[in-house]
């Protein structure tokens with residue numbers, strides 16, 4: 001293992017899978033800095049209040065960034081928090097894991113003029129963490145609970161944001177989820193070193209204390225049909241995310257120790273939450289002392305390579321068929337992975353998996369980039385007779401996700417989908433073709449971001465409110 005990699009492994013050993021919020025170790029560049037009051041003030045006062053808030057325009061939630069930066073700079077932290085939370089249901093989570101370099105911070109005017117961006121995400125996280133510490137964040141108190149209820153399928157950020165918005169309005173909320181914990185990919189996808197699980201659990205607990213009912217280990221399609229849920233609730237929100245792993249079809253794919261990314265990450269996250277995970281404990285899903293090869297170039301691939309580093313892998317390689325400039329993952333994540341000792345094998349694609357029963361080697365083709373395809377990206381083409389061998393004890397496939405076949409799964413053939421398998425919704429209302437059934441998050445957009453899931457959840461909640469109000473008006477008129 002390289003010296004670089006050893007350095008990071010040793011650091012992580014000091015903070016293995018903690019349940020509590022961990023403080024940032026000095027050498028970890030990837031995690032937001034642990035702000036103190038003075039630093040937050042200093043960063044906030046760097047905002048030039050430029051008058052054209054490009055940061056706000058490029059935040060999917062249109063957060064009023066300049067104003068909460070100003071309030072923070074003036075030490076008015078309660079007001080700063082109130083403003084930040086008025087547009088975002090999970091500011092401390094977005095502050096941690098939004099790809100700010102592509103959103104708010106990447107469009108900061110100071111950044112554009114070469115002076116380094118205001119670290120907006122860190123300030124957003126600081127304001128909200130401070131609010132938690134001060135006891136300003138409290139469960140929702142309902143004076144007059146409405147009789148109407150909403151059934152939400154999926155306890156990821158889209159479902160949780162919608163649930164919170166509707167609960168504030170007094171509706172009864174039931175969230176059904178097939179996992180044993182709420183949080184969706186916040187809890188079982190995104191690794192602990194990017195988003196501490198205690199931070200997610202604190203939010204989901206708050207919603208429970210606000211009267212939202214979680215029905216865990218409940219799979220719609222198995223434990224009930226969509227029709228049954230529609231009969232039970234005034235409106236339904238489908239926020240099930242996308243979970244069908246994209247496959248790679250090469251000879252040897254059935255060998256042991258070749259896993260989809262979510263299997264590897266879920267085991268690691270469950271371990272971090274203190275669960276007993278047999279396949280991790282018996283070594284099957286543990287990268288320790290193994291040569292790991294991750295296939296893919298997105299953020300999920302980056303999470304896999306960096307998780308493997310933290311599990312004391314012997315070596316970690318990332319195979320990607322394009323070059324660094326054309327990688328879909330965030331440049332910041334790639335830089336962090338490189339710094340931690342991950343070896344990137346650019347312009348390469350697996351041709352065959354070799355081994356007796358278990359994976360032992362990969363035959364890999366070299367790739368050259370051809371003319372741009374329909375998407376505008378240069379097409380990868382195999383270079384003739386360029387193959388080479390890479391040793392591997394475990395292969396992790398991180399090639400992206402497709403939606404599951406929801407009409408089939410939900411026994412609801414009339415539910416319309418797009419040609420990509422995502423749910424077809426009305427652009428304005430987020431309602432599907434079934435009246436009173438709405439959809440939000442990745443199941444509408446395809447694999448996306450937490451901040452967009454929150455945005456969709458909030459928009460869907462607004463439409464659901466209108467729908468339920470109309471329904472109630474009609475009912476009263478008839479009565």
Ligand SMILES: Cc1cc2nc3c(=O)[nH]c(=O)nc-3n(C[C@H](O)[C@H](O)[C@H](O)COP(=O)(O)OP(=O)(O)OC[C@H]3O[C@@H](n4cnc5c(N)ncnc54)[C@H](O)[C@@H]3O)c2cc1C
Pocket residue numbers: 097098099153154155156157158159176177178179183184185186189190191194218219220221239240241242265299300303409440441442443447448449450451453
């Ligand atoms: C490894 C990984 C890392 C990521 N890192 C980042 C990041 O750093 N920053 C960022 O912004 N985004 C990141 N993302 C993307 C982000 O997590 C998603 O865009 C976001 O979670 C989508 O939210 P959602 O609510 O639509 O779906 P999800 O979070 O996927 O939640 C869907 C929920 O629905 C439940 N469900 C599914 N089917 C059923 C059913 N039939 N019955 C009952 N329940 C069901 C699931 O169990 C799940 O809990 C990452 C994604 C992955 C996979």
Ligand code: SF4
Pocket residue numbers: 058059060061063065088094095098100103104105120121124451
């Ligand atoms: S929600 Fe994300 S994009 Fe918006 S201000 Fe916060 S960190 Fe930036």
